Amino acid sequence: MSAPLIEMRGITKIFGAVKANEAVDLSVAPGEILGLLGENGAGKTTLMNVLFGAYAPDAGEILVEGRPVAIHNSADALAAGIGMVHQHFHLAPRLTVLENLLIGIPGKSGRIDRARGLARLDEISRQYGLSLDPNLLVSALSVGEQQRLEIVKALFRGAKLLILDEPTAVLAPSEVDGLFAALRSMAAQGLGIIFISHKLNEVRALTHRCVVLRHGKVAGRVDHPAGTTSAEMARLMCGHEIVPPVKEASTPGAAVLTLDGISTAGHAGMLLRDVSLVVRAGEILGIAGVSGNGQRALADVISGMLPPRAGTMTIAGKTVTQFSPRELQALGLGRIPEDRMTTGLVTNLPLADSMVLPRIGTEAFSSKGLLNPAAIRAFAEAQIKAYDIRCPGPMARAGALSGGNLQKALLARELAFDPKVLIVSQPTRGLDIGAARFIHEKFLAMRAKGCGIIVIGEDLEELLMLSDRIAVMYEGRIAGTLDSADATVARLGLMMTGAGQTEEAA
Amino acid sequence: MFRLEARTSTPAWFNLALPLIAIAATLILCSGLIAIAGAGVIEAYGVMLSASLGDSYAITETLVRAAPMIFTGLAVAIAFRAKFWNIGAEGQLLAGAVASCFVGAIPMPGTLAMVLMALAGAAAGALVALVPATLRVKFKVDDVVSSLLLNSVIYYALMALIEGPWKDTFSGYPISPPIEDSANFPVLIEGTRLHLGVVVALIAAPLCWFLIARTTLGFRIRVTGENPEAARYGGINVQRVLLSTALLSGALAGLAGVGEVGGVHFQVMSDISPGYGYSGIVVAMLARLNPLGVVPAAIFLAAVMTGGEAMSRATGVPAFLSDVIQGTALLAMLVALLFTAYRIRRVGAQT
Numbered sequence: 001m002s003a004p005l006i007e008m009r010g011i012t013k014i015f016g017a018v019k020a021n022e023a024v025d026l027s028v029a030p031g032e033i034l035g036l037l038g039e040n041g042a043g044k045t046t047l048m049n050v051l052f053g054a055y056a057p058d059a060g061e062i063l064v065e066g067r068p069v070a071i072h073n074s075a076d077a078l079a080a081g082i083g084m085v086h087q088h089f090h091l092a093p094r095l096t097v098l099e100n101l102l103i104g105i106p107g108k109s110g111r112i113d114r115a116r117g118l119a120r121l122d123e124i125s126r127q128y129g130l131s132l133d134p135n136l137l138v139s140a141l142s143v144g145e146q147q148r149l150e151i152v153k154a155l156f157r158g159a160k161l162l163i164l165d166e167p168t169a170v171l172a173p174s175e176v177d178g179l180f181a182a183l184r185s186m187a188a189q190g191l192g193i194i195f196i197s198h199k200l201n202e203v204r205a206l207t208h209r210c211v212v213l214r215h216g217k218v219a220g221r222v223d224h225p226a227g228t229t230s231a232e233m234a235r236l237m238c239g240h241e242i243v244p245p246v247k248e249a250s251t252p253g254a255a256v257l258t259l260d261g262i263s264t265a266g267h268a269g270m271l272l273r274d275v276s277l278v279v280r281a282g283e284i285l286g287i288a289g290v291s292g293n294g295q296r297a298l299a300d301v302i303s304g305m306l307p308p309r310a311g312t313m314t315i316a317g318k319t320v321t322q323f324s325p326r327e328l329q330a331l332g333l334g335r336i337p338e339d340r341m342t343t344g345l346v347t348n349l350p351l352a353d354s355m356v357l358p359r360i361g362t363e364a365f366s367s368k369g370l371l372n373p374a375a376i377r378a379f380a381e382a383q384i385k386a387y388d389i390r391c392p393g394p395m396a397r398a399g400a401l402s403g404g405n406l407q408k409a410l411l412a413r414e415l416a417f418d419p420k421v422l423i424v425s426q427p428t429r430g431l432d433i434g435a436a437r438f439i440h441e442k443f444l445a446m447r448a449k450g451c452g453i454i455v456i457g458e459d460l461e462e463l464l465m466l467s468d469r470i471a472v473m474y475e476g477r478i479a480g481t482l483d484s485a486d487a488t489v490a491r492l493g494l495m496m497t498g499a500g501q502t503e504e505a506a
Numbered sequence: 507m508f509r510l511e512a513r514t515s516t517p518a519w520f521n522l523a524l525p526l527i528a529i530a531a532t533l534i535l536c537s538g539l540i541a542i543a544g545a546g547v548i549e550a551y552g553v554m555l556s557a558s559l560g561d562s563y564a565i566t567e568t569l570v571r572a573a574p575m576i577f578t579g580l581a582v583a584i585a586f587r588a589k590f591w592n593i594g595a596e597g598q599l600l601a602g603a604v605a606s607c608f609v610g611a612i613p614m615p616g617t618l619a620m621v622l623m624a625l626a627g628a629a630a631g632a633l634v635a636l637v638p639a640t641l642r643v644k645f646k647v648d649d650v651v652s653s654l655l656l657n658s659v660i661y662y663a664l665m666a667l668i669e670g671p672w673k674d675t676f677s678g679y680p681i682s683p684p685i686e687d688s689a690n691f692p693v694l695i696e697g698t699r700l701h702l703g704v705v706v707a708l709i710a711a712p713l714c715w716f717l718i719a720r721t722t723l724g725f726r727i728r729v730t731g732e733n734p735e736a737a738r739y740g741g742i743n744v745q746r747v748l749l750s751t752a753l754l755s756g757a758l759a760g761l762a763g764v765g766e767v768g769g770v771h772f773q774v775m776s777d778i779s780p781g782y783g784y785s786g787i788v789v790a791m792l793a794r795l796n797p798l799g800v801v802p803a804a805i806f807l808a809a810v811m812t813g814g815e816a817m818s819r820a821t822g823v824p825a826f827l828s829d830v831i832q833g834t835a836l837l838a839m840l841v842a843l844l845f846t847a848y849r850i851r852r853v854g855a856q857t
């Protein structure tokens with residue numbers, strides 16, 4: 001094997017009481033795609049942030065092509081040929097694609113060299129099959145295109161090693177194929193790639209080798225990911241077997257939530273046109289669709305964030321079309337937002353505050369306008385325990401939690417109050433396989449208790465596994481509804497493209 | 507070489523240490539100015555200290571000056587917690603002063619007069635603060651600009667009042683008629699100016715702390731300030747929280763004006779506030795928006811003001827130095843706040 005492109009030796013990074021990384025060794029050869037796996041909070045992002053210069057390690061060294069280097073910031077990292085695509089993109093939305101590429105790149109005599117930039121972009125596009133229109137505003141790009149721009153940006157700056165932190169979590173399944181083709185082509189041309197994902201089938205399909213972290217330490221290495229099973233990898237990650245949950249047959253009861261002819265004013269992803277659907281007690285309704293086809297608006301309407309322009313919504317027979325989020329909640333609606341950082345939690349305040357936020361005015365946490373700090377704390381502590389939320393404690397800043405643990409906190413705060421109807425978007429995005437299993441079991445248990453659940457998602461396998469029925473959204477409409485017994489990935493996929501309009505309307 | 511590194515957590519002692527460090531830095535920076543003005547640094551600061559906190563009379567004078575800044579500091583601290591950018595405490599103070607002067611001039615029993623003065627002043631301040639808050643909530647008008655500009659509007663309205671209808675017909679001075687003697691706030695220590703309003707200010711601070719830390723309204727204010735989107739999703743009526751915050755903030759600033767009328771000047775004139783509303787911003791920042799911290803921060807600024815005048819008389823350093831100290835303290839605090847989010851790390855020290 002050729003000399004490693006980069007090598008991390010004995011990396012340790014400590015946050016207060018948490019050893020996020022402990023004596024981690026890792027190397028990537030040119031042309032190699034390395035998978036980095038591990039449970040939520042195992043330390044993957046931290047390790048990559050160390051490599052990219054965002055955190056100084058407490059111990060250990062980094063070698064690039066055999067030479068030790070000191071990486072103190074992202075500029076050092078880029079100079080050493082290391083590029084990183086974060087899960088939250090770092091782009092300037094009011095600038096064009098080309099301008100974003102040229103930020104911080106000095107041209108001749110301080111001026112921006114557009115011509116050279118264009119030529120280089122063209123070269124990179126053709127070399128790796130990453131096409132982008134240089135003159136489009138970044139704000140007009142889809143999430144997938146923004147990610148492509150982030151990748152091109154790293155290559156533009158001469159990255160020889162590309163780090164991708166959960167790149168597929170934000171992509172539609174169809175976009176994943178394009179990303180993988182580009183990554184394979186980069187590897188074939190000698191670049192090294194570190195790929196983080198919780199989706200084990202992706203990891204098996206793409207990577208050449210894997211490193212598995214558990215509690216900050218290397219728990220194992222996999223030399224032939226394609227030759228192992230997802231179950232084996234999951235065991236390495238979690239330390240035990242992951243069994244899929246069993247969905248018991250259930251007979252749905254009365255309708256708990258109905259939408260009848262709901263339309264919204266809006267554009268693109270915010271538009272709903274004449275949407276009607278029914279969720280019954282003890283039933284899970286999946287909402288499939290390529291993102292941007294109205295799912296966001298649907299979730300916002302149901303959770304009371306977006307008043308519809310036409311149509312009626314009922315909960316347990318009561319008309320609630322213009323109800324506020326608080327009124328809906330009081331009727332037993334539980335909501336888990338898609339965007340946990342901006343909509344779900346208050347990252348700068350203690351975790352406990354976020355966990356009681358929707359019910360702060362209820363008797364559980366206050367009386368006569370006075371808070372009950374002991375009850376708030378006790379509630380947060382109980383949920384942290386029940387859901388195994390890894391955090392320093394209920395009074396720690398919510399923002400210090402890893403993505404998966406944030407998601408668990410949001411689920412906990414809703415499920416603790418036994419909602420009658422639950423609307424969830426992308427419930428397991430960013431969750432490790434064990435945590436995802438746990439969430440699935442929770443949903444099925446809620447279903448058994450008679451809760452009506454709507455799951456909006458892009459992961460068709462997950463929807464098929466959880467749902468009793470699946471409705472497909474296309475351009476703001478319900479394109480059709482299938483019993484999950486009749487549904488297949490292929491059939492749903494076809495409906496998601498607008499082809500094959502069918503079936504009963506819920 | 508050094509560089510800034512993002513902090514992963516902020517130690518608790520920081521909250522206390524930061525303002526002290528900022529104040530120390532301010533005094534060191536300003537000592538250069540004293541030296542340039544040709545005075546001895548130690549001597550000048552010594553005069554400042556003894557004139558502001560050196561004996562019990564000086565202490566009462568400093569407290570009398572601190573009282574309005576405690577109120578405006580609380581007003582700003584609470585508003586900023588909700589990210590309602592109330593730069594208008596000055597105008598709210600003036601409105602409170604005018605309203606309480608108006609009420610205080612009506613003959614009635616003293617206790618009743620004082621209560622009504624406080625209510626009228628608080629209501630006037632609250633109404634003024636409601637303007638920028640409503641503009642923001644209804645029309646998305648920037649509250650920094652609107653609350654700041656409103657200060658001038660109120661100031662010139664006050665001028666029109668004391669140059670016009672209220673003008674003293676005998677002397678011709680632009681001052682309002684005095685309030686009734688019975689409405690003058692009682693003096694607590696014979697021979698000083700320490701009045702009832704100072705005690706009310708000192709009690710207001712822990713009450714505000716309680717409101718922010720222990721009530722549901724305080725919870726909603728904090729959450730709205732930190733993340734309005736999550737607040738709305740969580741069922742909080744963000745607009746109503748902003749309006750409530752504005753009313754509360756304006757009422758506190760209005761009370762600053764009430765204290766000045768009822769306890770210090772007994773009438774309204776054009777310079778009734780030497781910028782107490784703006785000083786409130788410095789106080790709130792030094793206090794890190796914690797109502798309990800507002801008291802020491804206001805006392806510090808008051809000491810600088812009272813001490814600054816004495817220092818000027820004794821050493822010839824212009825009294826403007828106290829303004830410079832105030833401004834520098836704000837800047838130093840803003841720089842110091844950077845260190846709650848970042849720390850300095852020496853690079854090259856690792857293996």
Ligand SMILES: Nc1ncnc2c1ncn2[C@@H]1O[C@H](COP(=O)(O)OP(=O)(O)OP(=O)(O)O)[C@@H](O)[C@H]1O
Nearest residue numbers: 015020040041042043044045046400402403404514
């Ligand atoms: N800035 C921080 N301050 C304090 N603790 C932190 C910080 N960043 C991470 N941690 C802690 O370090 C541990 C590792 O976090 P990290 O984000 O690296 O996990 P991860 O493997 O990327 O998880 P996920 O799959 O959920 O993204 C967690 O316990 C987390 O709470």
Ligand SMILES: [Mg+2]
Nearest residue numbers: 044045402403
């Ligand atoms: Mg991560």
